[in-house]
Amino acid sequence: MKYNFDLEPLFNGLKELSVKSVGLVLPEGLKIYADYISDELKKQGYEVIISGNFNYGACDVPDFDFDDVCDCLVNFGHAPLPVESNIPMIFVEVDLVFPYMDLLKNNISSLKKEGKTVGLVSTVNYVKELPKVKEYLESEGFEVFIGKGNNRVACAGQVLGCDFSSASSISDKVDFFIFVGEGRFHPLGVAISTEKKVFAFDCDGIYSLNDYKDKILKERFGAIFRAKDSKKFGLIVSAKKGQKRMALTKKLKKKIEDSGFIADIILMDEVTPDKLYGFDYDSFVVCACPRIGIDDAKRYKKPLLTPKELEIVLDGKEDYVMDEIDQGDF
Amino acid sequence: MKYNFDLEPLFNGLKELSVKSVGLVLPEGLKIYADYISDELKKQGYEVIISGNFNYGACDVPDFDFDDVCDCLVNFGHAPLPVESNIPMIFVEVDLVFPYMDLLKNNISSLKKEGKTVGLVSTVNYVKELPKVKEYLESEGFEVFIGKGNNRVACAGQVLGCDFSSASSISDKVDFFIFVGEGRFHPLGVAISTEKKVFAFDCDGIYSLNDYKDKILKERFGAIFRAKDSKKFGLIVSAKKGQKRMALTKKLKKKIEDSGFIADIILMDEVTPDKLYGFDYDSFVVCACPRIGIDDAKRYKKPLLTPKELEIVLDGKEDYVMDEIDQGDF
Numbered sequence: 049m050k051y052n053f054d055l056e057p058l059f060n061g062l063k064e065l066s067v068k069s070v071g072l073v074l075p076e077g078l079k080i081y082a083d084y085i086s087d088e089l090k091k092q093g094y095e096v097i098i099s100g101n102f103n104y105g106a107c108d109v110p111d112f113d114f115d116d117v118c119d120c121l122v123n124f125g126h127a128p129l130p131v132e133s134n135i136p137m138i139f140v141e142v143d144l145v146f147p148y149m150d151l152l153k154n155n156i157s158s159l160k161k162e163g164k165t166v167g168l169v170s171t172v173n174y175v176k177e178l179p180k181v182k183e184y185l186e187s188e189g190f191e192v193f194i195g196k197g198n199n200r201v202a203c204a205g206q207v208l209g210c211d212f213s214s215a216s217s218i219s220d221k222v223d224f225f226i227f228v229g230e231g232r233f234h235p236l237g238v239a240i241s242t243e244k245k246v247f248a249f250d251c252d253g254i255y256s257l258n259d260y261k262d263k264i265l266k267e268r269f270g271a272i273f274r275a276k277d278s279k280k281f282g283l284i285v286s287a288k289k290g291q292k293r294m295a296l297t298k299k300l301k302k303k304i305e306d307s308g309f310i311a312d313i314i315l316m317d318e319v320t321p322d323k324l325y326g327f328d329y330d331s332f333v334v335c336a337c338p339r340i341g342i343d344d345a346k347r348y349k350k351p352l353l354t355p356k357e358l359e360i361v362l363d364g365k366e367d368y369v370m371d372e373i374d375q376g377d378f
Numbered sequence: 379m380k381y382n383f384d385l386e387p388l389f390n391g392l393k394e395l396s397v398k399s400v401g402l403v404l405p406e407g408l409k410i411y412a413d414y415i416s417d418e419l420k421k422q423g424y425e426v427i428i429s430g431n432f433n434y435g436a437c438d439v440p441d442f443d444f445d446d447v448c449d450c451l452v453n454f455g456h457a458p459l460p461v462e463s464n465i466p467m468i469f470v471e472v473d474l475v476f477p478y479m480d481l482l483k484n485n486i487s488s489l490k491k492e493g494k495t496v497g498l499v500s501t502v503n504y505v506k507e508l509p510k511v512k513e514y515l516e517s518e519g520f521e522v523f524i525g526k527g528n529n530r531v532a533c534a535g536q537v538l539g540c541d542f543s544s545a546s547s548i549s550d551k552v553d554f555f556i557f558v559g560e561g562r563f564h565p566l567g568v569a570i571s572t573e574k575k576v577f578a579f580d581c582d583g584i585y586s587l588n589d590y591k592d593k594i595l596k597e598r599f600g601a602i603f604r605a606k607d608s609k610k611f612g613l614i615v616s617a618k619k620g621q622k623r624m625a626l627t628k629k630l631k632k633k634i635e636d637s638g639f640i641a642d643i644i645l646m647d648e649v650t651p652d653k654l655y656g657f658d659y660d661s662f663v664v665c666a667c668p669r670i671g672i673d674d675a676k677r678y679k680k681p682l683l684t685p686k687e688l689e690i691v692l693d694g695k696e697d698y699v700m701d702e703i704d705q706g707d708f
Contacts, residue, residue, distance in 0.1 A: 071645070079656030083610055086642045100614060100646030100653050112442035113617035113645055117624055280413055284430060287443035294447055312416045315401070315443055316430030317647060323430050326409030 051081065051142070055088055058122060061138045062094065067119035069095035071135075073103050073110065075125045078142070085124075102318065104337060105208070107290025107373075109133050127172040127202035130375065131290040146177040146228050148249035149184075155254040156188055162245060163223020165191045168205050169215050169238050169246075170228040175203040181228050193218040200373065207234050209339045210373040212241040219244055227257075233339055236260060241370040264342060265368055268357060271341075275351040275361050278330035280310040286336030287317045293377035297335040300355055307362050321347045333358045338371035381411065381472070385418055388452060391468045392424065397449035399425035401465075403433050403440065405455045408472070415454075432648065434667060435538070437620025437703075439463050457502040457532035460705065461620040476507040476558050478579035479514075485584040486518055492575060493553020495521045498535050499545050499568050499576075500558040505533040511558050523548040530703065537564050539669045540703040542571040549574055557587075563669055566590060571700040594672060595698055598687060601671075605681040605691050608660035610640040616666030617647045623707035627665040630685055637692050651677045663688045668701035 062070065070089055074082055086096040097118055099110055106129040114121060115134040125142040152159075159166075166185060168178050182192045194205040197214030201207070205214055205228075215225060219242040227235035227248040235248040239257040246257040281304050285297045297313055304311035314332075316323055319340050324332060331351040334341040341354045353361065354371035392400065400419055404412055416426040427448055429440055436459040444451055445464040455472040482489075489496075496515060498508050512522045524535040527544030531537070535544055535558075545555060549572040557565035557578040565578040569587040576587040611634050615627040627643055634641035644662075646653055649670050654662060661681040664671040671684045683691065684701035 076656050080658050082644075082656075083640065083642055083658055087640075097615075097643045097645050098612075100612075100644040100649075100657075101617075102653060110617070110645075113647065117645070282430075285427075287431075287440070310413065310417075312413055313427045314412075314430040315427050315440075315447070317443065319430075323432060326406050326412075327430075328410050328413055 051078075053081070053085065053088075055085070055140075058138060058140050059092055062092075062120070062122075065120055065136050065138070067094070067136070069097065069118045069120075071097050071099060071110070071114035071118035071121045073099045073121055073123045075103050078124050104288070105129075105290070106139065107131060107210075107288055107337070109137070109289045111135055111137075111289075125173060127206065129200055129202075129290050133289075142173055143176050144173045146174050146181065147230070148254075149181070151249050151253055152181070152184070152226075159226075159247065159254070160188070160190075162247075164189070165193065165222045167193045167195060167215060167218045167222035167225045167244075168228060169195075169207045169212075169225055169234070170205050171208075171231075171234055172203060172206055174229040175206045177228055178205045181226070185226075193221050200375070207238060208373075209233055209237065210337060210371070212237050212370065212372060215242050232257075232260060233343055236264060236342075237370055240265070240368065241372070267345065268342065268368065271345060271351040271353060272357050272360050275331040275353055275357075278309065278351070278361075280329045280331075281312075281358075282324070282327055282329035282332045283311055283313045284319055284324075284332055284334050284336055285313060285315050286319065287315055288336070291336045291373070293335045293373065296355060296377040300333060300335065300358060303362060304358075321349070324348065324350065331361075335377075338373065341371070381408075383411070383415065383418075385415070385470075388468060388470050389422055392422070392450070392452075395450055395466050395468070397424070397466070399427070399448045399450075401427050401429060401440070401444035401448035401451045403429045403451055403453045405433050408454050434618070435459075435620070436469065437461060437540075437618055437667070439467070439619045441465055441467075441619075455503060457536065459530055459532075459620050463619075472503055473506050474503045476504050476511065477560075478584075479511070481579050481583055482511070482514070482556075489554075489556075489577065489584070490518070490520075492577075494519070495523065495552045497523045497525060497545060497548045497552035497555045497574075498558055499525075499537045499542075499555055499564070500535050501538075501561075501564055502533060502536055504559040505536045507558055508535045511556070515556075523551050530705070537568060538703075539563055539567065540667060540701070542567050542700065542702060545572050562587075562590060563673055566594060566672075567700055570595070570698065571702070597675065598672065598698065601675060601681040601683060602687050602690050605661040605683055605687075608639065608681070608691075610659045610661075611642075611688075612654070612657055612659035612662045613641055613643045614649055614654075614662055614664050614666055615643060615645050616649065617645055618666070621666045621703070623665045623703065626685060626707035630663060630665065630688060633692060634688075651679070654678065654680065661691075665707075668703065671701070 082098045089096045106126040111134040120136040122138045124140045195214040195218035215238045224245040235246045239246040239261045301311040333353045341352045356369040356371045412428050419426045436456040441464040450466040452468045454470045525544040525548035545568045554575040565576045569576040569591045631641040663683045671682045686699040686701045
């Protein structure tokens with residue numbers, strides 16, 4: 049057992065709901081503990097059904113699969129979003145310790161060359177580490193800002209793969225950002241959406257997102273260029289509740305048709321390359337999770353655009369804008 | 379355009395329903411016509427949303443994804459099952475011509491050595507060819523039977539990947555079966571469930587399913603043998619309405635627990651190997667579509683059993699029984 053679960057808050061939450069059966073939803077990295085968590089819940093007298101699907105976040109609510117067989121859903125490792133569910137949902141925090149604190153300290157002198165004011169951003173699993181990082185950076189003479197995002201973001205400083213508002217809100221006050229967490233997509237999004245320098249960590253040390261951002265933007269403009277000859281567009285919308293941006297999709301459909309091209313709306317659960325092979329469209333626009341078009345584009349044969357990239361194709365806009373999910377998209 | 383669609387019956391059906399928007403559900407081989415069918419529907423004034431998911435049959439009803447954005451579902455290439463939907467469903471027949479009639483005629487003398495009474499089985503897309511095949515075989519002196527299946531089977535002679543009742547119902551009357559259609563799984567199921575010789579066709583000619591059946595049964599007993607040391611079982615149940623065999627799954631869970639082992643129920647939409655990698659179970663039992671455990675078993679690291687195979691593991695039964703879906707399973 050690598051991770052120590054504190055299940056007491058969950059047990060208390062379930063007692064308050066007076067439920068008998070629990071649908072257990074885990075991100076991929078925690079599935080290895082599914083049988084352990086299930087066992088602990090069964091000891092407390094609950095029936096448990098585990099979700100075997102991939103779970104991509106609080107946007108991904110499998111209530112329609114579970115509401116006839118469970119009284120509630122329990123989601124580990126994500127923070128709530130303004131997404132409704134047919135049955136109650138309990139979110140269980142999984143707090144991880146920022147594993148790169150020593151690397152931060154070892155590289156503090158090079159960071160000092162980047163400026164005096166710094167913004168901190170993080171993902172939900174590391175957001176509790178921000179005060180500790182802030183305190184350390186202040187002790188080194190930095191002025192530190194942690195931004196408040198919009199209503200889709202639960203914690204100060206937290207960014208989602210589809211929401212960088214906590215970074216944008218403080219962007220004009222800071223010389224650069226530090227990303228407290230793991231993975232490249234979130235700091236990339238901060239770098240693109242704020243146009244500020246962003247630093248993140250890996251096993252080797254600290255790195256600026258600039259090079260990766262340049263590489264990704266080249267890839268994106270490559271896809272945009274390839275899509276320019278398209279006559280038939282497939283607009284992919286997700287069946288996942290928190291990604292089902294139907295209003296946005298219909299708006300884009302009209303925009304494509306007004307430009308003299310053909311557009312069809314394609315609704316699917318998980319978006320994967322093999323589901324698109326059969327279709328005869330020239331390009332696809334992903335109105336689901338904004339990560340898909342950027343993170344996974346190389347796995348697809350046809351150009352895969354974000355809604356913002358479609359605007360570049362159709363209107364010839366030149367500025368690259370990161371796709372973020374807005375409540376008005378639904 | 380390889381296939382000629384007669385869309386008039388669909389247009390009439392939609393007019394009767396007085397709907398405005400249509401959710402279009404196509405099996406993989408027809409997705410290439412999605413934009414054509416969508417265009418024809420749009421010309422009639424309908425809004426169209428195409429399902430991008432794989433569709434595995436009439437058991438696979440995506441009404442929860444579509445009922446907030448479409449007035450009805452249109453499913454191409456499958457026959458209705460007793461599965462309820464939140465919004466009306468129209469099934470559009472896709473009739474294919476049995477492509478091996480010449481092969482049948484060329485091999486008639488070798489078939490005559492197999493017996494005088496023959497049962498005909500088919501899949502829904504070829505079932506309209508059965509009278510023609512029957513007439514030909516009768517002209518060659520055979521006595522021909524076409525069985526009526528149970529209430530899950532729409533047409534006489536039709537078999538599903540999860541229902542071979544139209545074959546079993548005439549099994550004691552026939553010397554052998556001829557499968558009028560394409561693919562190996564359906565005739566394999568007939569061969570295992572009836573224990574009669576079954577003949578099917580491929581580009582090279584006519585072949586008996588016996589060798590393939592022996593190969594598959596060896597594989598299945600291999601999986602059963604590997605599963606015998608399992609202490610923790612994951613019981614996979616499908617979120618697809620016509621595969622959500624929850625009553626069966628709960629019964630098997632109790633049976634495993636009564637045998638002194640651990641069992642957890644895992645609910646997922648499509649069952650794929652990557653969704654199971656993260657879990658720490660010794661064996662999985664697939665209470666979803668019966669084909670998964672048999673057709674796809676080699677793609678999985680852990681043993682994947684059908685409900686009937688689990689009984690062999692737990693009870694030491696020796697006879698192999700094909701998994702079929704029963705209305706009592708739900």
